[in-house]
Amino acid sequence: MRSPQAFRNGDTPSPHHRNPTPHFHNTVTLRKLRRFNSLIFVFRVTAFTFSLASSVFMATNSRGSGSPRWFDFDAFRFVFAANSIVALYSLFEMGVSVWEISTGATLLPEILQVWFDFGHDQVFAYLLLSADSAGTALAKTLKGTDTCTASNSFCVQSDISVALGFAGFLFLGLSSLLSGFRVACFIINGSRFHL
Template identity: 25%
Template sequence: MFNGQKPRQPEAALQLPETKVAADHRGATMNGSPEVAAAPRPKAARRNADAMHVILRAMCMAASLTAFSFMVTAKQHSVLVIYGFQFPVHSKWSFSNSFEYLVGVSGAVAIHSFLQLLICVLRLLSKSSVIPSRNYAWLMFAGDQVLAYALMSAGSAASGVTNLNRTGIRHTVLPNFCKPLHSFCDHVTVSIAFTFFSCILLATSVVLDVIWLAKY
């Protein structure tokens, strides 16, 4: 119209609707967040760790109860023959301080394992983590470690007495007392074996506590 030229017609613009993925991507970029969101911490690994804690507590409670039961039932009356003379003998676990120590430690471990197992099961039923905080994890780590050392010392002390009963005392006329008191010695042997097994289970629990503290 001006200077003999026709006015230019505005070009038609075609704009496609923005997809939700593109909008979210553009919004994340504008907000300064990374383009790829960090993957959430897998819950399956924590659930497996919680299940392992429950299994270890149950096994430790069963092993310590077995050690406790066999030791407190270790008693027997018999007859000992020395040079043709018969002497009545009576053996009981309470006659030895080492055996009494083993009974006390295994009983304490059984109670500790039962309480921890009860707490773990209740937390699993409520769909919460077995270890709620780092302070609780440190407490479990300290308790498991102390009891593991106590079990090791109790089993070592009791095994020394049992070995003496089975082999007798060298250079003396004292015989092998486990021949006439075989039932008593068998009960003590089984109790010591499960005591060391409980120690291994507690040591494994300590390792799991350390792994949890390192990861979380």
């Protein structure tokens, strides 16, 4: 059983790393760390699924030339863009998470990785919430107008897309709490592990 501390800073595992270090963690601690990383991974997968679904729902929300199209509305374009960005980012972070669970090391150097994850989580969570709120306000305004009377399915599909975006935001926000905790661990202990 190797210590996760041994493979910090993006090092590739090498035989001399297997020696016991002063930071040696026992099996229970290792299991806890693995659970922490798995939790992050689950949040990433869920955020990815929801935001991808949201952007697909929005992107397919056009019904021929006579009816309204989603890209004619600023707020809906914003919803689509934000969800696509978050889906791409979550996909990348899923890869990073799998890499960390399987090798025990971070993909980028550790200090870069923890700040990268936290910074992007925060910014993208706010971006996604902002887009979804704007989308909600627009969808609500449209409700009373001719747009929704003429093509009700357009409005329903927009609502679903925005709702999926909110679900994506929820899981991105949870990831951001965990990655924020890793940053704090790094600042206090000089390592992303709190144990």
